[in-house]
Amino acid sequence: MAITAIKGMSDIYSPEVEVWQQIEEKARQLFARFGFRELRTPILEKTELFARSIGEDTDIVQKEMYTFPDRKGNMLTLRPEATASIVRAIIQHRLYNVPTMGKFFAIGPMFRYERPQKGRYRQFHQVDAEVVGSKEPVVDAEVMYWAMLFLEEIGIRDSELHINSLGCPECRSPFRERLVKYLREYEESFCKDCGRRIYTNPLRVFDCKVEKCKEIVKGAPKVLDSLCGECKKHFEKVLFFLDKTRCTYKLNHHLVRGLDYYNRTAFEIIASGLGAQNAVGGGGRYDGLFKELGGPDIPAVGFALGIERLLIVLKESSPQLKIGVPDLYMIALGEKAQEVCFSIAQGLRKKEIYVEMGYELKSLKSQMRRADKFGAVHVLIIGENELEKxxxxxxxxxxKKQSEIALDEVENILVERIKKESE
RNA sequence: GUGGGUGUAGCUCAACAGGUUAGAGCACUGGGUUGUGGCCCCAGAGGCUGUGGGUUCGAGUCCCAUCACUCACCCCA
Structure with a gap:
């Protein structure tokens, strides 16, 4: 049995890889317009970093991390998400003190040990953005606007922005108590999972898919009604600025995020066609994380988009893009001709022209077929007869028109002609 | 970790209720007069039917196991 890739991890190749390149390129361009700087961190970190930031009791930490000891016995983990590493790097290099910085982005692979299914893989890729140093609601709105604009620019139109506020530690715990009290009254009626959730993570009961649970939850106290004055004001301003961006959004008081570090603003971007996972991205504010990780008390907001999920959504709508059509296809008949072809090809490539050539000395017919398969418009043919002349x-x-070109002028003439055409 | 579905050519799929050399389309290679592509025609190559057992005179087909892929649950991008 030949060796295959690890479960849930895929090779990305043409023509799909060209779509990846486009998405990444587009992200970089858009980040530049907003003043984001790239921050590349290692994909491997000390396990402790994720345990502390994501939360010891979350599913990610409990059962989804790729964790193993290195040769010295230190516990390491392949990053399951980007935020923790970025925050760690910012603290480590005191990047919060650099006045021109504060907006960071990262694009790269993440790892979670889960059973793969549609839109969920063990190695997946995210476009990640973090804005640090401001607690202002404008920032929340701007970050969401970036995400929505990005989706629009890569061609995803029918996505929905869902938004909620989780409050701060002060208003969250009284709310949690009230919620648990309410849920307990119906404890018997809940599904098996929700019965457990009441004690493990009561907020999660909100997005249960079971009908009877949904019914009960309708009457439950809402987070938005329990916000403290500050949080309420913050949330209202976020919505105010969001309105200014003309992004449409939906208030979703059932929206909960799975990571411990979130507070106040939480959002998710939902799109169809993704199967059971309907989110292409999500994020929120995490004002306490820097302090939690031993840094200064700096507020921050961020989000991540799953590239694989973007691709799934795109696949349904966007037409196949045409890629890699050579400017020139060169056909040589005979060894002598191939020698000439070879040097012309390299010369043209040096002048930034995409040249393909047949490396096999096959019949003209067969080489013409190949040229056609490449979709080449211009084909240069050199055989014994041509060499003589x-x-x-x-x-x-x-x-279907053919013309003769003197061999010693071939390079210049083609460069001129092809460049002119591509203008 | 739990449950369902599916494994036949590079790809998409056939093969009645077990029965001869496992087929088709697309793709691939060559050819249709000597050196000209697409369309068409002809020919060719390509499969230990995921793997290992079992039942049977006989297994792609039935049974068991195993692996892989896939979808869903939990949870998340």
């Missing part, structure tokens, strides 16, 4: 034949595959 010191020329090459240039055929336009669309018009």
């Amino acid at each position: 010191g020329i090459a034949i240039l055929r336009n595959m669309v018009t």
Whole structure:
């Protein structure tokens, strides 16, 4: 049995990889317009970092991390998300003191040990953004706007922005108590999972898919009604600025995030076609995380988009993009001709022209077929006859017109012609 | 970790209720007069039917196990 890739981890190759490149390129461009700087961190970190930031009791830490000892016995973990590493790096290098910084982005692989399914893989990739140093609601709105604009620019139109506020530690715990009290009254009626959730993570009961649970939850106290004055004001301003961006959004008081570090603003971007996982991205504010990780008390907001999920959504709507069509396809008939072809090809490539050539000395017919498969418009043919006359034949595959070009002028003429066409 | 579905050619799939050399389309290679592509025609190559057992005179087909893929649950991007 041949060796295959690890479960849940895939090879990305053409033509799909070109879509990846496009998405990444687009993200970089858009980040630049907003003043984000790239921050590349190692994909491996000390396990403790994730345990402390994501939360010891979360599923991610409990059962989804790729954790193993290195040769010295130190426990290491492949990052399951980007925020923790970025915050760690910012603290470590005191990047919060650099006045021109504060907006960071990262693009790269994340790892979670889960059973793969549609839109969920063990190695997956995220576009991640973090803004640190401001507690202002404008920032929350701007970050969400970035995400929505990005989706629009890569061609995803029918996505929904869901938003909620989780409050701060002060208003969250009284709310939690009230919620648990309410849920307990119906304890018997809940599904098995929710019965457990009441004690492990009561907020999660909100997004249970079981009908009877949904019914009960309708009457439950809402987070938004329990916010303290400050949190309420913050949330209202976030919505105010969001309105200014003309992004449409939905208040979703059932929205809960799975990581411990979130407070106040929480949001998710939902799109169809993803199967059971309907979120292409999500994020929120995490004002306490820096302090938690031993840094100064700095507020921050961020989010992540799953590239694989973006691709799934895109696949349904966008047409296949045409890629890699050579500017010129060169055909050589015979060894002598191949020698000439070879040097012309390299010369043209040096002048930034995409040249393909047939490396096998096959019949003209077979080489023409290959040229056609590449979709080449211009084909240059050199055989024994041409060599004798010191020329090459240039055929336009669309018009079917052929012309002769002197061999020693081939490079210049082609460069000129092809560059002119591509303008 | 739990449950369902599926494994036949590079890809998409056939093969009545077990029965001869396991087929088709697309893709691939060559050819249709000597050196000209697409369309069409002809030919060719390509499979230990995921793997290992079992039942049977006989297994792609039935049974068991195992692996892989896939979907869903838990949870998340």
